[in-house]
Amino acid sequence: MLRHLSIRDFVIVDQLALDFRPGFGTLTGETGAGKSILLDALGLALGSKAEAGAVRSGRARAEIVAEFDLPADGPLRQWLVEQALAVEDETVLLRRVVESGGRSKAWINGTPVVLAQLRAAGDFLADIHGQHAHHALLRTEAQLALLDAHGGLLPMAREVSGLYREWSARRRAREAAEEGASSTERERELLGWQVKELEELAFNADDWVALNQEQARLAHAASLLEGGAEVLEDLADGEYAILPRLERLLSRTADMARHDAQLSDIQELLSGAGIQLDEAVHALRRYRDRLDLDPGRLAEIDQRINGVTAAARKYRVAPDELPELLAESRGRLERLVRQSDPEALAREESVAREAFMEVARRLSGARRHVAAELSAAVTEAMQSLAMAGAVFEIALKDVEGGCGSGLELADFLVTANASQPLRPMAKVASGGELSRIGLAIQVITSRNGATPTLIFDEVDVGIGGRVAEIVGRLLRQLGQDRQVLCVTHLPQVAAQADWQWSIAKETREGETLSRVSLLDDGGRIEEIARMLGGVQITDTTRRHAAEMLGLEA
Numbered sequence: 001m002l003r004h005l006s007i008r009d010f011v012i013v014d015q016l017a018l019d020f021r022p023g024f025g026t027l028t029g030e031t032g033a034g035k036s037i038l039l040d041a042l043g044l045a046l047g048s049k050a051e052a053g054a055v056r057s058g059r060a061r062a063e064i065v066a067e068f069d070l071p072a073d074g075p076l077r078q079w080l081v082e083q084a085l086a087v088e089d090e091t092v093l094l095r096r097v098v099e100s101g102g103r104s105k106a107w108i109n110g111t112p113v114v115l116a117q118l119r120a121a122g123d124f125l126a127d128i129h130g131q132h133a134h135h136a137l138l139r140t141e142a143q144l145a146l147l148d149a150h151g152g153l154l155p156m157a158r159e160v161s162g163l164y165r166e167w168s169a170r171r172r173a174r175e176a177a178e179e180g181a182s183s184t185e186r187e188r189e190l191l192g193w194q195v196k197e198l199e200e201l202a203f204n205a206d207d208w209v210a211l212n213q214e215q216a217r218l219a220h221a222a223s224l225l226e227g228g229a230e231v232l233e234d235l236a237d238g239e240y241a242i243l244p245r246l247e248r249l250l251s252r253t254a255d256m257a258r259h260d261a262q263l264s265d266i267q268e269l270l271s272g273a274g275i276q277l278d279e280a281v282h283a284l285r286r287y288r289d290r291l292d293l294d295p296g297r298l299a300e301i302d303q304r305i306n307g308v309t310a311a312a313r314k315y316r317v318a319p320d321e322l323p324e325l326l327a328e329s330r331g332r333l334e335r336l337v338r339q340s341d342p343e344a345l346a347r348e349e350s351v352a353r354e355a356f357m358e359v360a361r362r363l364s365g366a367r368r369h370v371a372a373e374l375s376a377a378v379t380e381a382m383q384s385l386a387m388a389g390a391v392f393e394i395a396l397k398d399v400e401g402g403c404g405s406g407l408e409l410a411d412f413l414v415t416a417n418a419s420q421p422l423r424p425m426a427k428v429a430s431g432g433e434l435s436r437i438g439l440a441i442q443v444i445t446s447r448n449g450a451t452p453t454l455i456f457d458e459v460d461v462g463i464g465g466r467v468a469e470i471v472g473r474l475l476r477q478l479g480q481d482r483q484v485l486c487v488t489h490l491p492q493v494a495a496q497a498d499w500q501w502s503i504a505k506e507t508r509e510g511e512t513l514s515r516v517s518l519l520d521d522g523g524r525i526e527e528i529a530r531m532l533g534g535v536q537i538t539d540t541t542r543r544h545a546a547e548m549l550g551l552e553a
Contacts, residue, residue: 025483031489047122243274385440
């Protein structure tokens with residue numbers, strides 16, 4: 001459940017810290033006082049889209065921190081571990097900072113995260129039902145998604161969608177092959193010649209550096225031999241060679257060092273130089289002996305390099321990119337060969353179709369079972385909301401050949417009287433009826449969910465009187481198992497709550513701000529009395545409010 005919400009510089013909230021309780025709680029107040037603003041702030045902490053207007057005027061940034069209980073064992077804790085995020089013992093902290101320019105940053109338990117991670121964590125923790133949620137239920141895709149979510153069928157629905165995309169791709173490949181057979185054949189012939197030429201070239205990218213190095217060495221072999229001979233002459237073989245002279249100098253300094261120990265370091269340096277010169281002489285002799293003056297080998301390498309550069313120019317790539325071009329051409333040729341075989345493509349399409357149909361049929365069976373159960377439950381809930389005789393039914397309409405969502409689409413049908421035919425919800429429901437139907441659907445679908453906190457933002461719009469009291473009882477019933485928060489303007493709903501916040505505007509130093517108070521019994525009587533209406537709150541109104549709350553006035 002939601003334990004704590006901290007808000008700073010958000011819209012008309014300067015600084016606010018709220019501690020929440022379990023059960024069913026309501027947030028009430030005058031229109032424009034900021035009731036929905038609190039839920040908007042919580043929505044940001046749960047990963048909703050941020051806008052520049054969220055920051056209080058004159059401030060650089062807004063900050064929202066929400067603290068939730070973290071179950072000892074559950075999917076959220078496992079998800080946090082998988083994401084390498086810090087796992088606290090009992091709580092999880094979601095933090096969101098929105099800059100005045102609209103950019104935002106997010107953290108989970110103090111670790112920076114991307115918005116998708118914050119939203120994923122929020123999905124485990126809370127479910128927000130907005131005041132216009134029932135309008136979304138008029139869309140066919142939303143109806144099917146709600147059915148799948150209620151029945152726990154979303155993973156299977158995603159699998160069906162992926163299999164349909166694969167089947168569609170196979171079908172398009174077959175159709176494209178049939179339509180472009182002649183152009184495909186020409187491309188296949190050209191690729192065949194290209195692959196043959198590159199394979200005969202037998203060029204390896206590693207060869208390019210080695211070929212150029214060997215060419216440079218062979219092309220300058222004579223000058224290299226001449227230069228090597230000169231160096232050896234000066235180092236070891238000449239009349240005035242350095243190495244023999246250094247040996248004489250070493251002998252002389254050795255005699256001197258016997259008389260003055262300070263010369264020992266110099267003796268060691270000269271000795272080291274002599275050793276290195278000697279090694280250089282031996283290495284140079286080996287290099288000279290191995291140096292190849294074969295003109296035939298040089299011509300062979302030149303021819304090889306010319307062949308590689310000619311192929312690179314022809315195909316407009318760098319020489320060392322020729323092997324990659326060969327691999328790509330082979331792959332493209334293999335695909336074209338497959339595409340030019342209609343029977344093979346048809347077999348692949350058939351396999352993909354059967355894979356789709358197998359899972360889609362299982363999904364259809366599950367959907368029909370869930371649709372029957374949900375239809376009965378929503379019908380019962382609607383009748384309790386002063387819609388006696390009303391019937392709700394989820395009709396699943398077959399889609400010939402299937403589609404990305406499976407083998408059927410959903411259509412929410414209603415009738416206000418069982419003797420009347422069922423018709424699409426959008427065509428028969430009035431505004432008030434639509435609100436009640438939407439609320440019934442939300443309450444029923446929420447019962448089966450695992451989300452610990454349910455939030456309803458003025459979902460009771462368009463109802464009143466006895467129906468409003470029934471709505472309040474439904475929400476209170478939901479609150480027995482989970483935390484339920486509801487923004488409401490109806491006293492009948494607020495009176496059913498286990499606890500109640502009052503939200504009011506106040507002016508401070510010329511600035512309009514929101515103030516939030518947790519009401520005691522006396523405060524609740526006053527707030528319910530205000531909600532009941534009238535210019536002045538009378539003792540009669542207070543007694544009525546107290547009666548609704550089951551308290552003494």
